[in-house]
Amino acid sequence: MIPPRFDYHAPVSVAEAITLLGQLGSDAKLLAGGHSLLPMMKLRFAEPAHLIDINKIPELRGIREDGNEIVIGAMTVENELIKSDILQAKAPLLCEAAKLIADPQVRNRGTIGGDIAHGDPGNDHPALSMALDATFVLQGPNGKRTVKADDFFLGTYMTLLEENEIMTEIRVPALAAGTGYAYEKLKRKTGDWATAGCAVVMQKTGDKVTHIRIALTNVGPTALHATDAEQALLNKPFDEATVAAACAAAIAICDPAEDLRGDIEYKTAMAGEMVKRALRKAWSRCA
Ligand code: FAD
Numbered sequence: 001m002i003p004p005r006f007d008y009h010a011p012v013s014v015a016e017a018i019t020l021l022g023q024l025g026s027d028a029k030l031l032a033g034g035h036s037l038l039p040m041m042k043l044r045f046a047e048p049a050h051l052i053d054i055n056k057i058p059e060l061r062g063i064r065e066d067g068n069e070i071v072i073g074a075m076t077v078e079n080e081l082i083k084s085d086i087l088q089a090k091a092p093l094l095c096e097a098a099k100l101i102a103d104p105q106v107r108n109r110g111t112i113g114g115d116i117a118h119g120d121p122g123n124d125h126p127a128l129s130m131a132l133d134a135t136f137v138l139q140g141p142n143g144k145r146t147v148k149a150d151d152f153f154l155g156t157y158m159t160l161l162e163e164n165e166i167m168t169e170i171r172v173p174a175l176a177a178g179t180g181y182a183y184e185k186l187k188r189k190t191g192d193w194a195t196a197g198c199a200v201v202m203q204k205t206g207d208k209v210t211h212i213r214i215a216l217t218n219v220g221p222t223a224l225h226a227t228d229a230e231q232a233l234l235n236k237p238f239d240e241a242t243v244a245a246a247c248a249a250a251i252a253i254c255d256p257a258e259d260l261r262g263d264i265e266y267k268t269a270m271a272g273e274m275v276k277r278a279l280r281k282a283w284s285r286c287a
Helices: 014-027 037-042 078-083 085-090 092-098 104-109 112-117 125-131 227-233 240-252 264-285
Strands: 007-009 028-031 050-053 063-066 069-073 135-140 143-148 153-155 166-173 180-186 196-205 208-217
Touching: 014 028, 014 050, 014 135, 014 166, 063 085, 069 085, 078 092, 078 104, 078 112, 085 092, 092 125, 092 180, 092 196, 112 125, 112 166, 125 180, 125 196, 125 208, 180 264, 196 264, 208 227, 208 240, 208 264, 227 240, 240 264
Parallel strands: 007 050, 028 050
Antiparallel strands: 063 069, 069 166, 135 143, 135 166, 180 196, 196 208
């Protein structure tokens, strides 16, 4: 399938891209890896008259440390996350989970910023960002603002990004030594989106959970931060009863859409299973 006709723009700085967004208004779309946008254009779900390609903006790429935070440029591709020594040392959840996204070809072009900005509840980075308590940096004509991952997603394909803004950075707090983590993702085959997924970041003291973040993929109109499930575990011993209570609380917030991956009952049950597996794996990794 061939996408509709569009004009192509290739700015070399964020400032230039923001100016173009201002000039072209709602007729324009940013082009990152193109692995969500171009399929939508081919299916005529999106018909932008202008594409602003942000691949030629070096300041949007790369992974660096800033104090206790890891700063990931929005145009950093999945394969760069997988290979990053900084992430491996400070936020290994992202390296591990990125390997479960799509296939090697998509991971070579698809960007973390595009994965988040697209607002697709089936994408994996929204829930991962919530579990990691990430902050997104959005830049527009009036400068920069920051938004917590928890607050960014408004609905399916709807986010807090304004038409004239670019996501420039994803900022992730470095995990403290001994933090457990896991991303469990049920998919029908390699390269598929999640039927249900669960990201967990956890710390323990003795037999008790002292820090916990749980977020779910593809079982609601957005990624879901499972705060009640967290409360079921926080400052309690990690045992069968508390894990069961956390799974029940996570299941209670699921509102998946029925599709070829399964009906509502199946997806909800699988979300509970992913929570259980992610919690156990994260606990086993806590030191
Ligand atoms: P694009 O497609 O270029 O852009 C997507 C949207 O985000 C557009 O509206 C664009 O304007 C906007 N945008 C992009 N970057 C920015 C920015 N910096 N600031 C503001 N707006 C921006 N994803 C998963 O998470 N898990 C999967 O399992 C998975 N499986 C896939 C399987 C296949 C076969 C394919 C084709 C894709 C799959 N994807 C999956 C999606 C893939 O990860 C996409 O790359 C990702 O959703 C979008 O990133 P992109 O860089 O390609 O963005």
